[in-house]
Amino acid sequence: MPHLNFILPHWLYWGTLILFPLVAMYFVQRQLKRGVPRGPSLFIAYLFWATGGIMGLHRFYLRSMWGFIFVPVFLLSLHVSDGIRDRREDVSRTHAAYETAVSAVRRLTLPPGVSMTQNEQARLEKAKADEAKAKTEADFERAHMAQWQSWSNWLAILLAVMLAIDAVLMPMLVRKQRAREANEAVAVEPPPPEMPPIGTQEDPTMHLHTRVTDALEWFNVRAGEFVAYWAVISVFVYYYEVIARFVFNSPTNWVHESMFLMYGMQYMLCGAYAYREDQHVRVDVFYVKLSTRGRAIADIITSVFFFIFMVTMAWTGTRFALDAINNSEVSFTEWGIQYWPVKVMLPLGAFLMVLQGLSKLIKDIVLVTSRRA
Amino acid sequence: MGLEIDIAWLTVLLFGSLAILLALGLPMAFCTGSLAVIFLFVFGNPAILNMMPSRIFPFMTDYQLSAVPLFIFMAAVLEKAGIIEELFDAVYKWLGSVKGGLAAATVIACTALAAMVGVVGATEVTMGMIALPAMLKRGYDEKLACGALLSGGTLGILIPPSVMAIVYAVVAQQSLGELLVGSIFPGLLLSGLYVSYILVRCYINPSLGPALPPEERVSGREKLQLLKNTIAPILLIVLVLGVIFVGIATPVEAAGIGTFGALFISALHRRLNWPGIQEAAIATLKATAMVMWIFFGATMFVGFFIVKGGQTFVANSILGTGLPPYGILMLMMVILFVLGMFLDWVGILLLTVPIFLPIMKSLPWEGVFGLPGVKPDDVALWYGVIFMVNMQMAFLSPPFGYSLFYLKSVAPPQITMATIFKAAINFMVLQWIGVGLCIIFPAIVVWLPGLIYAGH
Numbered sequence: 001m002p003h004l005n006f007i008l009p010h011w012l013y014w015g016t017l018i019l020f021p022l023v024a025m026y027f028v029q030r031q032l033k034r035g036v037p038r039g040p041s042l043f044i045a046y047l048f049w050a051t052g053g054i055m056g057l058h059r060f061y062l063r064s065m066w067g068f069i070f071v072p073v074f075l076l077s078l079h080v081s082d083g084i085r086d087r088r089e090d091v092s093r094t095h096a097a098y099e100t101a102v103s104a105v106r107r108l109t110l111p112p113g114v115s116m117t118q119n120e121q122a123r124l125e126k127a128k129a130d131e132a133k134a135k136t137e138a139d140f141e142r143a144h145m146a147q148w149q150s151w152s153n154w155l156a157i158l159l160a161v162m163l164a165i166d167a168v169l170m171p172m173l174v175r176k177q178r179a180r181e182a183n184e185a186v187a188v189e190p191p192p193p194e195m196p197p198i199g200t201q202e203d204p205t206m207h208l209h210t211r212v213t214d215a216l217e218w219f220n221v222r223a224g225e226f227v228a229y230w231a232v233i234s235v236f237v238y239y240y241e242v243i244a245r246f247v248f249n250s251p252t253n254w255v256h257e258s259m260f261l262m263y264g265m266q267y268m269l270c271g272a273y274a275y276r277e278d279q280h281v282r283v284d285v286f287y288v289k290l291s292t293r294g295r296a297i298a299d300i301i302t303s304v305f306f307f308i309f310m311v312t313m314a315w316t317g318t319r320f321a322l323d324a325i326n327n328s329e330v331s332f333t334e335w336g337i338q339y340w341p342v343k344v345m346l347p348l349g350a351f352l353m354v355l356q357g358l359s360k361l362i363k364d365i366v367l368v369t370s371r372r373a
Numbered sequence: 374m375g376l377e378i379d380i381a382w383l384t385v386l387l388f389g390s391l392a393i394l395l396a397l398g399l400p401m402a403f404c405t406g407s408l409a410v411i412f413l414f415v416f417g418n419p420a421i422l423n424m425m426p427s428r429i430f431p432f433m434t435d436y437q438l439s440a441v442p443l444f445i446f447m448a449a450v451l452e453k454a455g456i457i458e459e460l461f462d463a464v465y466k467w468l469g470s471v472k473g474g475l476a477a478a479t480v481i482a483c484t485a486l487a488a489m490v491g492v493v494g495a496t497e498v499t500m501g502m503i504a505l506p507a508m509l510k511r512g513y514d515e516k517l518a519c520g521a522l523l524s525g526g527t528l529g530i531l532i533p534p535s536v537m538a539i540v541y542a543v544v545a546q547q548s549l550g551e552l553l554v555g556s557i558f559p560g561l562l563l564s565g566l567y568v569s570y571i572l573v574r575c576y577i578n579p580s581l582g583p584a585l586p587p588e589e590r591v592s593g594r595e596k597l598q599l600l601k602n603t604i605a606p607i608l609l610i611v612l613v614l615g616v617i618f619v620g621i622a623t624p625v626e627a628a629g630i631g632t633f634g635a636l637f638i639s640a641l642h643r644r645l646n647w648p649g650i651q652e653a654a655i656a657t658l659k660a661t662a663m664v665m666w667i668f669f670g671a672t673m674f675v676g677f678f679i680v681k682g683g684q685t686f687v688a689n690s691i692l693g694t695g696l697p698p699y700g701i702l703m704l705m706m707v708i709l710f711v712l713g714m715f716l717d718w719v720g721i722l723l724l725t726v727p728i729f730l731p732i733m734k735s736l737p738w739e740g741v742f743g744l745p746g747v748k749p750d751d752v753a754l755w756y757g758v759i760f761m762v763n764m765q766m767a768f769l770s771p772p773f774g775y776s777l778f779y780l781k782s783v784a785p786p787q788i789t790m791a792t793i794f795k796a797a798i799n800f801m802v803l804q805w806i807g808v809g810l811c812i813i814f815p816a817i818v819v820w821l822p823g824l825i826y827a828g829h
Contacts, residue, residue, distance in 0.1 A: 025649040036646045052637070061640055072742035100488060120509050181643075202398070228654040231446045232441070235636065238629020241392035256625075264433030266658070267665040272661030281663055281717045284773050288399030294578060295398060302399035309670070312410045312422060313429075320426035330659050344433065346426050 001152045004250040010337055013258055015264075039178040045170055051239065053163045054247065058170070061175045070162065072249075077155045081249050084152060087145040094138040103132040142367055151154040152348030203278040204292040204299070205363035213359040217276055220356050224273020228264045232257050254335040261342050272356040296367040303361050310353045317347030376416050387412060387678060399654050401720045401725065407669030407679050418679065429669050429768045430674060436625065437543050437667075442661040443628035444491040444534045447635045449485075449653035451763075452495040454639035460485055461503055464598040466591045473582035474577025475513060476521040477568045479504045484523030484564040487532035488610045489631070491539075492660070493768055497526030497776060514581040514620040515788055519796035523776050524567045524803065528764040530718070532560035534613060534628065537718060537761050545725050546809060549624045549751040551822040553617050556758050558817050563762065563807045570803055605641060609634045630699065639815050671723035679727060688732045698736040699812070705729050706763055706808060713767025714774075721764065730756060741813055751819045758818045759811050766804050769797040 031037075040062055049058035054077070056070030066263035108124045110116055116124070166173075274280060288299060323329075324340040334373050374758040378386070387408065392402040404657035406829070413421055432438065447661055451457075461482040468481075479500060486496045501522050525784035527648050530537050533553035546556035591599075613631040616622045622630070639645045691701055705725075712721045733756045740746035768776040771794045811817055 014528070024650070028651045031647045036648060039643060044645060048637065048640065051633075056639060063641075100811060132770040144815045206568055224658060226656065228651070228658040231442055231654050231657050232650060234443060235446070235632045236631055238443070238626050242626050242630050246621065259625075260434050260439045264430075264441040266442070267433055267661065270658045270662040271666050274659050274666070275400075277659055279663050280402050280666060281719075282398050282400045283395040286396045290398075298397045301397075302394060302397050302403075305394060305399060305411075306403045309403055309407035309410055312424060313406075316423050316425045319423065320430075330377045343426075343430070346429065346433070369687065 001077060001082075001156050001248050002182070004244045004248045004252075007335070009250070009253045012340070013254075016233060020233055021226045024229045024232065025225070039181045040148065040174050040175045042171060045141060045174050046167075049163065049166060049170065051236065053166065062173050064173065064177070070159075073155065073159055073162070077152065077159065079245060080148060080152045080155060081247055083119065084145070084148050084249060087148050088129060090141045091138070091145050094134065097188060098134040098138040100128065101127065101134040105131050113125050145368070156283065201245045201285075202288055203360070204281070204295045204367060205360055206278055208363045208367060210363065210366060213362050216355050216359040220276050220352050221274040223269045223352060224276075227269045230262050230266050253333070255338075257331065257333055257335055257337060261337065264342055265345040267368060268345040269352065271349050272352035275353060275356045275360075280315050293368060294363040299364045300361065300368065303357060303364070307354065307356050310357060314350035315349050317350055321347050375575075378416055379484065382680050383412075383416065383681055384678075384683055384686060387674075387683075391674075392717065393714075393737055399405075401717060402670040402677055404670070405667070405674035405720075407726075409673035410669070413556060413673075413677055414672040414716040415608075417677065425673065429674060432543075432665070432668050433799045435543055435551055437539060438624045438665075439800065440539045440549070440628045441664055442532075442657055443632055444539070445534055445660050446653060446657040447465065447628060447632040448490040448492055448495065448529075450632060450635040450655045451489055452522050453500065453649050453653060454635065454644055455642045456638060457482075457486060457496065457499045459602045460606055461500060463603050464506075464597055465507070467596055469585035470570070472579050472584045473517075474584060475504070475508045475511065476517055476571045476575070476582050478527040478570065478586045479508070479518075479521040480564060480567045483522075483528055484532065484560070485610065487528040487560065488614060489534075489606065489635075491534040491565050492530050493527050493529045493776060494779060496529050497522060497779045498783050501780050502524065503785055504789075505786055507644055511582070511585065513584055515792050516796040516799070517581050519780060519784070519788065519793050520800045521567065521571060522780055523793070523797050526776050526779070527768045528564060530768070531556055531563065531761050533557060533617065533623070535761065536664070537764060539624070540668075540719065540722055541726065541757045541760065544723060545730055545753050545757060547757055548826070550617055550620065551754050551826050552757050553624060554825055555754050555818045555822045557614075558810055558821060559758050559811050562810065563765075563804070565736065566803045566807060567800065570799075572810060577681055582705075582708065593672065605638050609638065615696075616776045620825070647738070653684065663699060665725035667719045667723060669719075671720060674723060675727045684731060686727050688735070691732060699737060701732070701736065702759075702812060705733075706759070709760065710766055710770065711766060714770045714772065716767075718764045718767050722760070723769065726760070737816075740815075744813060745816070747815045750821070751815070753820050754822060755815050757812075759808060761803065762811055766801055767805070769801050771797065774829055776813060 027311040045058050045061055047062050051057070054070065055074045056067030059065075059067030059070065105124070108120065110120070199258045237255055237259055240254055245251045256264050260336070286296065287295060321340065321344045324343040327340075330336045390408055394408065396402065396753070410422065413419070454642075464485075466481045466542050467480035469479045471477065473639075482504075483496060485670055486500075490496055505522060508521075509515065510649065529535070532557055535553065535556060538552045538556060539549060541547065542552050571582065609631065612634055613627050616630065617624055618626040636645060691704065694701075694704070695707060696704060705802055709721060709725065710727070730753060734749065734752050738747040738749075738752060738755075768774050773775065774797065775805070777790070777793050777797060781788070781790055
């Protein structure tokens, strides 16, 4: 198996975080408009070909039993990768032993012209014998490793050929399978489970709209929808890491960091969106028993506390983020990604929360005053 | 401002204002966060407020916590993939000829789903929609039918993958892998308790859960064919749990490839499409936001309380009761149970674990009834699993058990809330037995992790 030495460039990381949600939104809109296609799709088939083709996933997706041909080859290549890991250890172990032996010989060899005692002579002879033995062992292990590597290469070539054939056949396969499935009775999709809101969605202002508040909330809705799609990125990135490590023996140094930073930004930016959808759970003892107006009044009272929290967070967070910006902070890891955008999300998230809180406060006041009138 | 106040009064004031704000309907995340800010300002040094971002930032960028959205996303994808229906269908046809078979099938299907899903919710709602009408139609006792769904549904939070385990691992700084492995036996034990309870009751009184009439039973051949539908879910369970077990990948990576597997299963069922992805992503986002913001608020609240000596105060008060260690543990369990009646598990975990766990660690656990106890190193793991089993009850305990409302929302109208309450009580007794067994026989929890992680 070849090595994967791909290190995600910083520009590609930030670029993906910005572009992927936009692309996803476009496709969502398109499928909502044109209707969701039935049966297998060429895009998904190629997606699984690219990501899990070595396991035959694209074949299984098309319900073709030929996928089972990939499985033993894949398992064999896993085994070989594992073997190479062991061999590599053997090689470095025997190589280290050889180096030790060489330096032992060097230590025992006296400068020319100095005569050796018999004892020294014997020790040198022994060291030389050890060196020769260690060299044979190291050479043997290296040859052994080369053997495994050539098996691995042959397997890689075999898989590559199989994948190339399938890449060409794919449109035909999808067309055939689609025709086959068109004749099957379409299974009725069950309605999605309606989750009853408990401790959530009790906000009396949830369905109230005014022009000002809708404008304020526009940001939060967009921000929330935007960062939601990042979850999809992480699935493929973690999958890449595991495959790279176990099949290609090439662990990465950027996957974990890039993903937890991405999720960190997501947590901050989704707070306001979740608040708008009233997803932050509350205790249901008295609040639900209040009338709509009562709830609005309670909300106005407690909003003071909400703002104390969020304004403090936005304020202290801004200083925190400014420090990072002034230093153009990057992470201390090998990957060295820019850290400051992540830190900026902290005050930004709090700021969006303040916006949402304002919008809610306005709506609460509207609710209280309009009922009185 | 830096006012001085006695810690006892501070405790009363802090938790009193928390209770008032919660009652006024301010979401938990903001109650804890705002009180932390106010109390820090009044009773501490306002300069400390500048520490706020540096306290939140580590949680934002916590590696383990990224498993939370991933496992939630995996559950959201699986819900739409149609495997819940398939699994139940297969299991209940296999168990059709057994008395109480449908109820047992419900619990078994829930157990299998719990091994793929780390939250309580959609599993129960979907199972409720298909299994409850099926059971009622065949004359099952209402309470038994509801009880099977309620208890089976809550297993999602215990059996790995479990979102609660991730949060606990981060708060308690306990190895997540160990915790996930350690909760497998307790999960299976509880599942076994539910199934045996159902079967025993139905064998004593078959009218509670009659076997399927012979004409509805399926042949052995059909049963084998049904197995085909369970291959994909079983492979997924083996993949996720196997990866964690063998330790070839971290739990976070396991979550990643598990979600990839879920996407593939969804594609196999021809349900993978962009609008579906969007729905799953948005649902994940909402659930994640809820957990994480409680994290941000509660961590400051508890941080303030501990800095002010609250932990020592609580420890002294509890130790001052003169109870033996196991008595103290029981007291904690009762406190958790009572909190569970009102609060969400995330809040309970973040508020109590930093306070209770140090007490647990400071006490000797030498075993009861002459049975072997718990080694000091294993206390965090052991307490974590007991805590999770206890928190399952928070989903079942009236008046505000989530599961009760989930079930009510899909139950046919003749099932009243009172029936569901009564159904929950029998199974809560089983749950207490489960807690008791894990306390008395800690090996149920610590044996497997000890075996697997011995060399680490």
